Every structure is written in C-alpha cells, then in structure tokens.
Amino acid sequence: MRFIPFRTPGLAALSLAVSGLPALAEMPAGISHFKLNNGLEAVVIEDHRAPVVVQMLWYKIGSADEAPGKSGIAHYLEHLMFKGTDKLGPGELSKTVTANGGMDNAFTSYDFTTYFQRIASDRLPLIFDMESDRMANLKIGEDDWQAEREVVLEERAQRTDSDPSALFGEERNAVQYYNHPYRRPVIGWRAEMEQLTREDAIDWYQSHYAPNNAVLVVAGDVSADEVRKLAEQYYGPVAPKDDALRQPRPQEPQQVAARRMSREDPRVPQPTMIRSVLAPERNPGDQKSAAALTVLAALLGGSPQTSVLGQKLVLGGKALFVDAWYDGLTVDQTTFALSLAPTPDISNEDAEKALDAALQDFLRDGPDEAQLERVKTQIRAAEVYKQDSAHGRAYDYGQGLAIGLGIEDVNDWSSILAEVTPDDIRTAAKLVLENPATVTAWLVPPPDAPPADPEAAVSAPGPATSTADPVDNPEASE
C-alpha cells in the first residue's frame, strides 16, 4: 500500500507482494552474487528463455532519509537523473534506450530509489555505460530543473491531490508515525516541493549516489561471468564515497493510545476503513516474525471465499471487501493492516464490531490447520510461477538487499515461510491483533451526501465505458 511514484505514468508497478524464492541453503540455481572493490553489490539472475535483460540499479536511499523541510527531494532528484551528464543530453538516456527497442523508468520509495531498463540482452553494455555514467556525472541544466519541478507537482496533483484515497493514505501515515519519517509522503508535501531547488537536488545526489550505496541486479539472458566483467568495466571505476551510507533515522516512540481519524470527501462513493498497527520488519538473520505475519495476513484476508475475514464478513454479508496486508521489506518498523468496506445496509460501527468479533474468534481458536496447509501450498506454487518472470525476481532481490537484508535472507525467505507453525501464527496474532495501540481510519462520504449516482456526474444521459477496449489490439503497448 506504499505510494511509489514512478517517473512515467501508466506503467503497472510490479507486485511488491512478498513471495518466496528457492528454498536452498546455498545459492539457488541461476543466481549469482558478488561485490566490486568500490562496494557495489551485484546479483545476477539467469533466465535464458527469451533474449531479454533487465537492469535494475537500487540506491539505498529514499524519502525517509530526507531532512525535515525538504520532503520530495529524493523523488525530484530521481526525475532530474534523466536530465543528462557530460556525455548525454537531457532525455538522451531514455531516447537511446527507446531507440534500441527497450523501455526504462525509475521509482522512489521511503527506503530506496531505483532505475531500470528492459532491453534486448545484447544491449547490456549500452545500458551499463549510461547507468554507470549518471552514477557519477549527472548534469542538471539551468533550464531543466524548474520545468521538472512543475512535472513533479503535476504528478502530485494527478496521483495524490485528485485522489481521495491517496490523500487519505497520506494523512493516515502521518497519524500512524508520529516521529519516524515514514510519516511524510514520498512525493513530498506540496508546499515543500514548491521550494525545492537545483542546489537541493545536487546536494542530495552528491551526498548519497555512490557505488557503495547501491545494489545492481541484472536478470535475463546473460551469464554471471559476462555481467561481472561488464560491471568491472563500467561501474568499477566509479569512486565510492565514505559517508554516502544511510544514517539511522528518528524512531517511533512507544505508542500506547489507540488513534482514530475520519476523513470526509464528497468524491468518495462509499465508506472504507483501514486499521493498522506497528509491526516488526524483516531483518538480517531475523525473519521469523515477519514470515508469521505474512502468513497471518494471508489467513485473515487472502481470499474472499476462504480467508477468515472473507468468510465471516464478505460471505457473512457485513462487508463488500476485506483485506489484510503486511509488507516486511522496509528498513524500519512497518505496519500490519486490515481493511474493509461495509455493505450498504451495515453501519460503519456494526461493520467494525463484526471485524472485532471475527478477530476475537481467531485469537481464541487459532489458525485452521487445513487452511494453513492450503496457504503453504500456494506459497510453494508461487515459487514455481515466480520462475516465469525474471523481472519479478529482480524486484525481490533488489528490494531485499536495498533495505539491508543479505542475499541469504532473500534466498531463505520461502523456506522460512514454509516452516511457519500454528504456534508462530498465534504469537503473531497476539502481537498485532491484541495490541490496543491501533490506528483506525475511516474514509467516508459527507453525512448528507446522496448515494453516488452513476448518471448524475455525466452531462448527458446514458452511461458509458472506455472507448473500444484494446483487449485485442495486437500492437497495444504496455
């Protein structure tokens, strides 16, 4: 549920859902891992089924590392990274990738900033050359930085200010985190974004962009030896920086009181609720709690027909939708969250009571063994399906290493998931479901709002859908 701005709209974010990798003590087949002398860590994922390669360069720096008052600088710099170097003109990197039949993009989150390209595998030297070049030689022209600041403000307008759910999420995070910088939106607060300067961007770049603060992931039709050779050639000469590494951030004080908020917006068609609680993240050599929380989320909300909350609330007629989620791939304390949308004839209070009752039952009865077995079967099956997407696996390794896990932690994750016991689930459930220090947030239409009328919003009678669906367009692009 993290808001991750992309440089370009319309690109479906790959799923960040936690899922496993080959359960082997040693390096799984097709996976290699090495480190250059300048500190750049690299992972190679071989998949020779198609002549395609993905390069992802993950910098271990994100919006949660920004100084107070400078929110949005990590993401703004991500945009400015396309404005050229001594060798490349503004926009030339993307144009070169495109002209070679590839695609490229970038995204920023709380804990990392990532650049990637997908291209024919024989063009790997080209994208290594350009990506390593902008690791050290970024040039932000006097003419470019102000127009790009307008672009990120438009991005904020489109993705946050125009979307009541996004505005709600932003405010909810600020209630969830009183002190930790996860309380600030990745894209930044508008008033602070408007004041960001070229100097701020250059300072951010020079402080944090260095090979010893980055993870290179290459996935596809390549060999580990070839990648290592090319990495030495292109990235090897880039000098490390002593103080580039992430500094510890202010941490959350202990939360004691339950917090509640309610946000009204006339653009909201129906009430929804999210309840979250602070929870431990995945840590090197210490992923057991996170694994139990991951399985717990699947048991509670994974399927509308078979999950605990799906059966009690959705099949029980109390909610249109329920969900439970947990994302342990964070540097600092994360959250475990539940959500629901009440059915039209159920009050918000009654829906919440029904949720509480279902959770109390679960705490009393513990997990259903057959359901736990089915969830684990799906985790094992996901391992197999995962092999179908080199890009998806690049994501798992890149994000894991970028938030500070070791490669073995990423490799071991699926076996740790498979070993979760009913007792582990009970312990995890007590941790997140018995904790009174919750944040319960409702997003609701105004009290006197008439039910949303599909006809009312359009100027003329008659409904409609998007113009001809491109479902069958053989040339529709991603």
Next chain:
Amino acid sequence: MIRAIATFVFLALATLPARATDIQEVTSPGGIKAWLVEDHSIPFTAFTFMFRGGASMDAPDKRGAVILMTSLLEEGAGEMNATQYAEAVETLGARASFDASDDAMVLSARALSENRDEAAELWRLALTEPRFDADAIERVRGQLQAVIRSEATDPQSIAAKELARQAWGDHPYATSINGTRESVAALTRDDLLDAKARLMARDRVIVSATGDITAEELGPLIDKVLGGLPAEGSAPLPEKAQLALTGGVTVIDWDSPQTVVAFAQESLPIDDPDYFAAFVADHILGGGGFSSRLMEEIREKRGLTYGVGTTLSNGAYGNTWQGGLASANAKVAEAIPLIRAEWDRMAKDGVTEKELTDAKTYLTGEYPLRFDGNGRISGILAGMQLVGFPRDYVNTRNAKVEAVTAEDVKRVAARLLSSDKLRFVLVGRPEGITSDPAE
C-alpha cells in the same frame, strides 16, 4: 468475485524470440483448435480460454449481465459452494482469473504439472456447471454496484464514459460493461444463464497454452474443459460499431485541482493496408512515451503534465485514435492547443527520417521482449486468434514495420489526422475552456 480495483486483461500481441516462432496448432479429438508453445523448463502451464464477444454480448436492457455472470463462475460449481470451490483451487496451488472486456471473456489459468488434470476439472466445472447460487449472486451484485459507484466519482472513468457515449451510438461500446445501478439491480438468475448461453459456446472459444505440456496432452485436456459447452452461442456476435464522434470540446464540471482530458477521433481497422504506417505515426506523435512529440512539447519543455499519451485503440467492433492527459486547471488551456498543433503538424508534414528510423528501431526491437514468460505468451497467442492473425504473424510483423516509409506515414496522417475531428472531454474546472455551444 468482483475485485475492488478493475483489472485489465493485457493481451499485447507480441513478439518473437526463437521459441515463440514455433506456434503449434493443436486440434483436440473433439475438434476444438488451440495454439500451443511448448516450453518444459518450468513445471507449469499457462492457459487462456477466451470467448468472443465478451460483455458486448449483453442482451438489450441487460447491461452488466456478462460481467456479473463471469464474476460468478468461480463462486461455486458442481457440488461445491463458493468456499469449497476456492479451497479446491488453493489445494492444488492452481490459479485462475475470470474477466470480461468489451471484446472477450477470458479465463486465464495456471496449473502445476503435477496436478494439471485436477486443475482442468475445476475449470470444467466453472465453465460448464456454475451454480449461480442466490447468496453468491447477491454478494457479487453488491460488489459490482460498488464498482459502479466508484466509476461515478472517478474523473478518469467519467471522461472515458462520456467519450464512449458520444462515440458509439447504440452499440454496447457506448456504455459501461458494468451496467448501471438500475440494470444491475434488475438482473435475475435467468438473465445470467441467458448471458452464459449467448456467450459461452464452442463456436466462440479461443484456446491457447504455453509451458510444460505436449500437443498430445493438450487435446484431451481441452475436450475435458470445454466439451460440455453448447456447440453454438444462442445469440449472434455483435455488429460493427459506427463511430458517431464529432470534433469539439465537452467540459464536465468536477471539483478537483486538475482537469482530466480524454480525446479521440476516427481511426482505421487493423487490416487496413496503412495500419502499420498509422502505428508508426502514433508512436512518434504520442504513443512512444518520452520519445513522443506530445511528451516533449507538453511535459519536457513546459512541465504542463506528468504524462500525455496516445494510442490506436483497435477493438473487434470499432476503432479510435485516442489519447489522454491530466493537467492543472489553470494550465490545461495551454496544453490543449499544443495537442491540436502537433496533430495538424503530423498531418501536414509527416515525420523526419530520423524519427522514422528511431521509431522502427524501437518497435521492432521491443517486439521480441514481449515473449518473456509462459503467461504472457499464452495471452499473446489468444489475442492473435481473436484478431484473426495467422500463426506466422510473429515472423512477419517486424517486416511490416520495417516496410513503412516516411511517405506512408505522411499519407496516412494526412488521410486521418485532423484537429477538427478531435473530440476533447475535460473533467475538472479548466480555466478558460467551456463546452461547445452545441453541448
């Protein structure tokens, strides 16, 4: 079930690395044809079962019946209720998603090799013996009504709906596949059975498979899954839609800091001799992301938007050349004339040789990248069949792109593109723009 967020079936036709060139045509013992790409490197197979016509097969006054019916296929079948059916799927580690669009209803499925036949039995049940239990109908109807309410407060949906309403007259394309509050409220179980009979039949089905399965194994599996369906659909496929779009501006008032803009004009069908010339023209004009003229003028030079793009939207029953952007209420009046200007510049001057070369390099280079997984390939094979392409299209497609000349682009742009034909629908509070007087 209906998902809270609309999912899109992505069926880009793609491309062709060595292995994808080897598309086998398999005819099942029962006479159903399927396309297959074998790849035994991962122990699973991706399947696509697609039914032509999709939500456009809704009977008159029954809008929403196909999407509701489709969403109920996995909510109980044979002897199993919704929970029992879902548990059976989970026990196998199989995956299936049921979805419908304007042009097709699709079951996209994955099964592990170790229990593929058991998974196929579950798909057979869903496609041939869905229960449509009363409690499931009411539950999923409630979810669909929630989606309809969400569409009514989403500016993107509002813009797209208005554009479609103006474009497609009384064709189903003119209205949302989700129906209206009233039409969905009125649907009965008999309507769902009727929607199924209209749509789901052996003469409407398209099948593809990619992965760890042989032709000998695939044939019987297809017969098992589909053999129990009726031979013929009970209603004819949809007619072609006649585009009724006129040039001009429609503004829909919406309280938001930004204006969402959707625009469209007439286009050409995919079998038009100039289709690939138009395809290249679109890439240069607005389809090519950062390399496009519109992105350069509107975002890169002026920062007026986060993104602007265009596409040739080729449906089975109608085509448009369309695009969209979002821009601050105060700035959108600056962006619209830029779109018009680029539209007419392309019509008047065509493209440069450099633009043409770069576009072709991208389009031909990108094509093979699409064939990078069993799931994607299976979707591509089904999409090709839906459009009516031959199997060797994957081998001839890049040559068609390469053959496009600057002269071809100029000819098709001059023939089609005109800012006078563009209809803009703006949802927001755009400063300095109002609807045409006729509106």
